Amino acid sequence: MTRTSTYQHDYLQALEQPEMFWAEQAAALNWQTPPKTILEPGADGYYRWFPDGRLNTAWLALDAQVAAGRGEQAALIYDSPVTGAREHISYRQLTERVARCAGMLRELGVGRGDRVIIYMPMVPEAVVAMLGCARLGAVHCVVFGGFAAHELAVRIDDAQADVVITASCGIEVDKVLAYKPLVDAAITEARHTVKHCVVLQRPQCQAELYQDRDLDWRQAMANAEPVEAVAVAATDPLYILYTSGTTGKPKGVVRDHGGHAVAMRYSMEAVYGMQPGDVFWAASDVGWVVGHSYIVYGPLLSGCTSVLYEGKPVRTPDAGGFWRVCAEYKVKALFAAPTAFRAIRKEDPEADLAKQYDLSHLQRLFLAGERLDPPTWAWLEQHFQRPIIDHWWQTETGWAIAANPAGYELQQAKPGSATWPMPGFQLSVLDDEGQPVPAGVQGNIALKLPLPPGCLSGIWGNPQRFRDGYLSHFPGFYQSGDAGYLDEDGYVFVMGRTDDIINVAGHRLSTGEMEEVLGSHPAVAECAVIGVPDELKGELPLGLVVLKNGVELQEPQLCAELSALVRRDIGALACFNRALVVKRLPKTRSGKILRRIMRQMAAGQSFQTPSTIDDPACLDELANQLRGRR
Numbered sequence: 001m002t003r004t005s006t007y008q009h010d011y012l013q014a015l016e017q018p019e020m021f022w023a024e025q026a027a028a029l030n031w032q033t034p035p036k037t038i039l040e041p042g043a044d045g046y047y048r049w050f051p052d053g054r055l056n057t058a059w060l061a062l063d064a065q066v067a068a069g070r071g072e073q074a075a076l077i078y079d080s081p082v083t084g085a086r087e088h089i090s091y092r093q094l095t096e097r098v099a100r101c102a103g104m105l106r107e108l109g110v111g112r113g114d115r116v117i118i119y120m121p122m123v124p125e126a127v128v129a130m131l132g133c134a135r136l137g138a139v140h141c142v143v144f145g146g147f148a149a150h151e152l153a154v155r156i157d158d159a160q161a162d163v164v165i166t167a168s169c170g171i172e173v174d175k176v177l178a179y180k181p182l183v184d185a186a187i188t189e190a191r192h193t194v195k196h197c198v199v200l201q202r203p204q205c206q207a208e209l210y211q212d213r214d215l216d217w218r219q220a221m222a223n224a225e226p227v228e229a230v231a232v233a234a235t236d237p238l239y240i241l242y243t244s245g246t247t248g249k250p251k252g253v254v255r256d257h258g259g260h261a262v263a264m265r266y267s268m269e270a271v272y273g274m275q276p277g278d279v280f281w282a283a284s285d286v287g288w289v290v291g292h293s294y295i296v297y298g299p300l301l302s303g304c305t306s307v308l309y310e311g312k313p314v315r316t317p318d319a320g321g322f323w324r325v326c327a328e329y330k331v332k333a334l335f336a337a338p339t340a341f342r343a344i345r346k347e348d349p350e351a352d353l354a355k356q357y358d359l360s361h362l363q364r365l366f367l368a369g370e371r372l373d374p375p376t377w378a379w380l381e382q383h384f385q386r387p388i389i390d391h392w393w394q395t396e397t398g399w400a401i402a403a404n405p406a407g408y409e410l411q412q413a414k415p416g417s418a419t420w421p422m423p424g425f426q427l428s429v430l431d432d433e434g435q436p437v438p439a440g441v442q443g444n445i446a447l448k449l450p451l452p453p454g455c456l457s458g459i460w461g462n463p464q465r466f467r468d469g470y471l472s473h474f475p476g477f478y479q480s481g482d483a484g485y486l487d488e489d490g491y492v493f494v495m496g497r498t499d500d501i502i503n504v505a506g507h508r509l510s511t512g513e514m515e516e517v518l519g520s521h522p523a524v525a526e527c528a529v530i531g532v533p534d535e536l537k538g539e540l541p542l543g544l545v546v547l548k549n550g551v552e553l554q555e556p557q558l559c560a561e562l563s564a565l566v567r568r569d570i571g572a573l574a575c576f577n578r579a580l581v582v583k584r585l586p587k588t589r590s591g592k593i594l595r596r597i598m599r600q601m602a603a604g605q606s607f608q609t610p611s612t613i614d615d616p617a618c619l620d621e622l623a624n625q626l627r628g629r630r
């Protein structure tokens with residue numbers, strides 16, 4: 001327990017007196033100008049936190065920690081089983097590197113509010129680049145390394161970024177993946193002109209640099225002068241992080257400086273029970289929100305040591321990798337996606353490898369990013385005999401909407417539930433008309449406004465998409481896009497999406513975007529992509545494809561071609577490897593494809609034939625084909 005108050009007290013206070021509650025949390029930070037106004041309603045019906053406060057997030061995460069006596073404590077522990085590199089980077093060293101990186105960016109013309117794309121593997125320079133942007137008041141936009149050139153180009157254009165920071169390669173287990181040709185292709189494809197590309201050359205692969213545009217990271221850093229942090233308005237954007245939307249174009253979730261810093265510090269304590277000096281490990285990637293919140297900002301703003309792991313749960317070198325890291329660095333809390341533990345369980349069902357390590361410092365395991373299936377939860381409980389804490393949140397919220405609050409007092413866990421809403425989140429389950437449903441009944445999970453600090457302040461460059469996607473459907477609420485229910489004890493059960501987003505190995509992906517790619521194949525007349533359950537990755541995409549008249553193409557050949565297209569245009573992380581040629585797709589009389597029914601069929605669930613269906617016989621045909629493939 002790290003909080004002195006109870007969960008019930010804080011939940012009620014955050015509900016009834018949100019300004020008082022969050023003013024108290026904000027007071028824990030060293031603001032340059034402490035906020036006088038805590039919460040301000042906007043003309044758009046949304047809210048801003050701490051609008052007249054000024055601060056710098058990178059300064060709070062680094063310089064303030066050094067000033068508090070943590071200069072020699074490790075801020076980051078970099079462990080790379082794929083290269084053999086290990087490095088402890090103290091708060092003082094990280095501050096110096098970040099100040100120099102900010103100087104380098106300033107020399108490239110980057111200033112407050114300018115966007116910088118970061119496309120990097122899990123190396124310390126990725127963290128330095130993020131914090132270097134934050135130090136200048138520039139806006140970082142990290143793109144996960146598994147995305148293809150086209151996806152990177154889309155993000156360069158949307159963010160209008162003049163500078164890209166990258167590395168010569170990423171290393172995926174034993175494969176060296178050259179990043180630079182991909183970045184060059186993205187820069188060529190983008191309509192917006194990238195002025196500079198800073199490249200970290202890694203020994204595993206030397207990238208070709210273009211004289212007028214590209215810089216070598218090490219040289220540029222060596223030549224740069226360190227600069228001081230620039231204080232910015234609490235409402236200034238700290239970063240943009242793109243996430244899949246239901247349409248093809250990803251959405252740039254914008255996070256501010258002030259609310260985010262307050263939420264990060266509070267959640268490290270309240271959700272994860274962390275104290276300064278503790279070692280925290282989020283085994284994710286800096287390209288995801290988990291990496292932003294709990295590899296970089298949360299731990300550093302809290303004076304913790306954060307682990308940056310360039311490896312996988314299995315195969316680097318074996319299913320004991322996670323436990324080696326936990327033992328070696330005395331990790332107190334480990335956070336990973338359920339899919340990571342499913343992979344470990346598959347390789348090491350009796351957790352024998354874990355028994356080889358001293359895990360006495362490891363107090364809790366946290367899981368999020370996708371639904372924690374009860375068998376995985378039970379396996380972890382059985383073999384690790386520590387609290388296994390499922391929690392639920394989203395890229396948009398930046399921190400846990402619901403959790404078993406380790407920083408207060410752990411509640412009796414219920415398999416399949418993320419436990420209770422965290423203070424600040426007013427969670428309701430609504431029917432499609434916006435009316436609350438009784439306990440135990442599934443509906444749309446919505447969050448009453450205002451959302452607490454740390455949640456998205458908007459969608460980059462697209463206020464209309466923000467309103468339409470999140471605020472319009474249930475007035476006065478944020479629509480999460482997730483479906484679920486509350487039980488009699490107020491426990492939150494999240495069951496899946498209400499839209500066409502799927503979750504593959506903890507990666508949120510748009511089926512609409514995949515359909516656009518499949519539709520570009522010359523043989524495809526029409527298609528639908530649905531998520532089907534997968535034992536390891538949670539869900540996998542399945543393409544249902546209607547061929548153009550007269551096309552003679554064998555299904556395996558088509559599948560290979562479609563898979564290559566998705567890999568080229570979206571990226572390997574989509575894991576698109578299955579396509580089924582069908583005669584037709586089930587539709588309503590108005591022509592809407594009945595995706596939900598197809599999902600239910602593919603999962604072997606029962607379904608109801610809608611009265612609006614054009615031709616019910618189509619469902620039987622499809623059911624037969626899907627049955628043949630299960």
Ligand SMILES: CCC(=O)SCCNC(=O)CCNC(=O)[C@H](O)C(C)(C)COP(=O)(O)OP(=O)(O)OC[C@H]1O[C@@H](n2cnc3c(N)ncnc32)[C@H](O)[C@@H]1OP(=O)(O)O
Pocket residue numbers: 121144145146147170172177283284285288289290312313337339340343368369370392393394395504505506507537571572573574575
């Ligand atoms: C709570 C808020 C949120 O939800 S934030 C999102 C949280 N999600 C996560 O943290 C993601 C969790 N998942 C993982 O970490 C990985 O999927 C784990 C479990 C480690 C498995 O990794 P892996 O075996 O590579 O499978 P995968 O499905 O991730 O990868 C599929 C293909 O993509 C590739 N890939 C992956 N990462 C990269 C990268 N950084 N750069 C380049 N390529 C990448 C993989 O190599 C794999 O490729 P291939 O198909 O084998 O050729």
